[in-house]
Amino acid sequence: MKFAWINKITSLVPGSVVPINSGWESMQLKIQCMQDSYDKLLKILPLLIKDPSRLTEAKQLVQQLDEFYQSSEWLELYDRSEEFNIDTRGNYSVLSEDAIWNVLSEFDRLTSISKRDV
Numbered sequence: 001m002k003f004a005w006i007n008k009i010t011s012l013v014p015g016s017v018v019p020i021n022s023g024w025e026s027m028q029l030k031i032q033c034m035q036d037s038y039d040k041l042l043k044i045l046p047l048l049i050k051d052p053s054r055l056t057e058a059k060q061l062v063q064q065l066d067e068f069y070q071s072s073e074w075l076e077l078y079d080r081s082e083e084f085n086i087d088t089r090g091n092y093s094v095l096s097e098d099a100i101w102n103v104l105s106e107f108d109r110l111t112s113i114s115k116r117d118v
Contacts, residue, residue: 020036028084031077034094035086037061041103042091048110055111061106069100 026080041061044054068074072097081095092099 027077031084031086031095034065035088035091037064038094038099038103039091041065041107043077045103045106045110048056048107049114052114056116058086062104065094065100066092066104069104 040062041058044058044061047054048058078095078097081093084095086093086095092102094100
């Protein structure tokens, strides 16, 4: 799942005259991919306690978002966030200061609750 956004870039830009790894387009697609992962995790989190089978999927999304958030690239993208058009589907942007931190904290809280209930 690591760097899944690269596959998304190559599938979205076939035959493009813009090089796939060109700066702005690549960053735009990576941000959107991270946003999609964030949105998916937000949908899974409320289900984790009643449906532990979703835990593996949630862990993969958490790892992907955590790596993105901890990278120096996130800070650069955050500083330039006005340049990008992100479809947040009504959620916070992954480039906001607290969105990823909050969802990672909620995941930790829910997994600690489910461990106590076992």
